[in-house]
Amino acid sequence: MSNIQQVRTLTTNFSTYQGLKGVPLGLLLSIISLWASAQTGPAKSILFPLSCSLVFIYLYWVVHRFYMRIFGTVMLTRKQKMVEVLRGFVLGTAALAAFWIDVSLQPAFSMLGLVFAGSFLLEYLRIHQQSKERLLLFYPAAALFLILLSVLPIMGINWWNPLGIKALIIGICTVAGLLIAVLGVLVHISLENILQQPMELNHE
Amino acid sequence: MNNIFQELANLDRLIHEPARLAVLTALASCQKTDFLFLQRLTGLSAGNLSVHLSKLEDAGLVKSEKKIVAKRTQTHVNITEEGRDSIARYWEKIETLRNDAENWKLDE
Numbered sequence: 155m156s157n158i159q160q161v162r163t164l165t166t167n168f169s170t171y172q173g174l175k176g177v178p179l180g181l182l183l184s185i186i187s188l189w190a191s192a193q194t195g196p197a198k199s200i201l202f203p204l205s206c207s208l209v210f211i212y213l214y215w216v217v218h219r220f221y222m223r224i225f226g227t228v229m230l231t232r233k234q235k236m237v238e239v240l241r242g243f244v245l246g247t248a249a250l251a252a253f254w255i256d257v258s259l260q261p262a263f264s265m266l267g268l269v270f271a272g273s274f275l276l277e278y279l280r281i282h283q284q285s286k287e288r289l290l291l292f293y294p295a296a297a298l299f300l301i302l303l304s305v306l307p308i309m310g311i312n313w314w315n316p317l318g319i320k321a322l323i324i325g326i327c328t329v330a331g332l333l334i335a336v337l338g339v340l341v342h343i344s345l346e347n348i349l350q351q352p353m354e355l356n357h358e
Numbered sequence: 359m360n361n362i363f364q365e366l367a368n369l370d371r372l373i374h375e376p377a378r379l380a381v382l383t384a385l386a387s388c389q390k391t392d393f394l395f396l397q398r399l400t401g402l403s404a405g406n407l408s409v410h411l412s413k414l415e416d417a418g419l420v421k422s423e424k425k426i427v428a429k430r431t432q433t434h435v436n437i438t439e440e441g442r443d444s445i446a447r448y449w450e451k452i453e454t455l456r457n458d459a460e461n462w463k464l465d466e
Contacts, residue, residue, distance in 0.1 A: 161380050161399065165387040168395070226395025228388050229434075349398050 159284065160348060167281050168228040169238070171348075172221045173341025175214060180334030182210040187327035191320045225345070245273055256323045267304030267326040271297040274337070287344040296333045303329060372417055373448045377402055378410050382437065382445045385420060390436035393422075411435060419444055 164171060186203045230238070252265035278293035306313055307322055314325030373379055377400045384391060384399055397407050414420040419441030425432050437445070 158379070158383055161383045162387045164399070165384040165391070225398050226392045228391045228395055231389045234388070349401070 163281060163284065164345075164348060165228055166230070166234065168225075170277070170281055171341060171345040172217075172225070173338040173343075173345065174217045174220070176338030176341070177335045178210040178213040178217065180331045180336075180338060182206060182331070183334065184328045184331030187324050187331060188319075191318070191324045191328075225349075245269075248272075253323070262308045264304040264307075264322050264326045266323060267300050267330070270326070270330040270333075271300035271304065274300070274333070282341075282344070285344060285348070287347060289340045290344055292337060292340050296337060300326070300330060300333065370444065370448060372413065372419075373444060375410075377406070378414060379448075381407075381410060381414065381435075382419065382441060385435060385437035386442055386445050390434050393433040393435065396435060414441070 185206055189202055189206075190197075248269050249266065252269040255261065255265040274293050274297040278290065278297070282290040282293055303313060303326060312322075314320075314322055317325065319325040319328060373382060380400050381396055384396065393404075393407070393411075396411075397404060400407060400410075402410070411420060411422060415422060418438060420435055420437055422433055422435045425434070
């Protein structure tokens with residue numbers, strides 16, 4: 155931990171720095187999207203996505219316990235918790251609205267992809283911008299990649315077809331899930347790197 | 359200019375020590391943390407951190423609470439109102455000193 159601003163940022167955003175929690179969630183999104191793509195007609199059984207969800211929720215809990223045992227816990231103030239909940243609510247609502255737009259109005263681009271990209275960019279600007287970890291530049295890179303994938307259909311490029319995926323929205327969810335998992339690993343590495351820095355507070 | 363050096367010398371040494379400063383700054387940024395988090399944050403051994411926390415607790419700046427959960431002792435630490443005021447005053451003072459130092463001229 156090299157400066158005091160990092161101490162504040164890490165403490166206030168400790169849950170965000172627990173990046174490995176994003177791995178089971180991201181993989182779950184990708185796997186269920188691929189399962190949806192493999193369906194022909196209405197799904198006969200939801201046993202596969204249901205059991206996948208249970209397995210990945212269990213894995214999430216295991217990762218949660220890992221962070222508690224190895225890195226400790228931080229309890230936020232009521233105000234900080236409210237802000238976190240509000241942020242989650244706004245992003246969740248935006249994602250649902252984008253999903254509805256993509257499914258109902260079927261625009262030539264993916265609104266959901268743009269919302270995912272926006273959330274990556276916001277996350278980077280809000281927390282990771284001040285970090286000197288170069289690997290966290292993957293955030294804006296992932297956002298740009300998703301924006302590109304979202305707007306490519308406007309130019310007539312249906313990139314999901316060669317991958318064997320049926321629809322743009324499924325392709326976007328699959329890629330976003332993989333990116334969430336990769337970002338999770340990178341954020342965890344960043345947490346490890348920050349905590350390994352020698353204790354030389356420079357009052358920045 | 360002598361005032362700046364005087365002010366520097368008068369900084370609260372209890373807070374100015376890097377590990378205690380990190381602990382107080384972290385605690386002032388949340389409601390409470392556990393001992394393990396503070397240990398990972400500061401990189402101190404459990405014994406060293408305990409000594410620092412005892413000093414802060416003796417000065418009334420932090421409060422710790424021990425609980426036994428699943429046969430394990432968990433120590434949670436939170437900052438007191440006095441601790442919050444002290445760390446805020448400390449940062450104000452550092453900011454003033456920094457501004458004074460930036461405006462400092464050799465011939466003064």
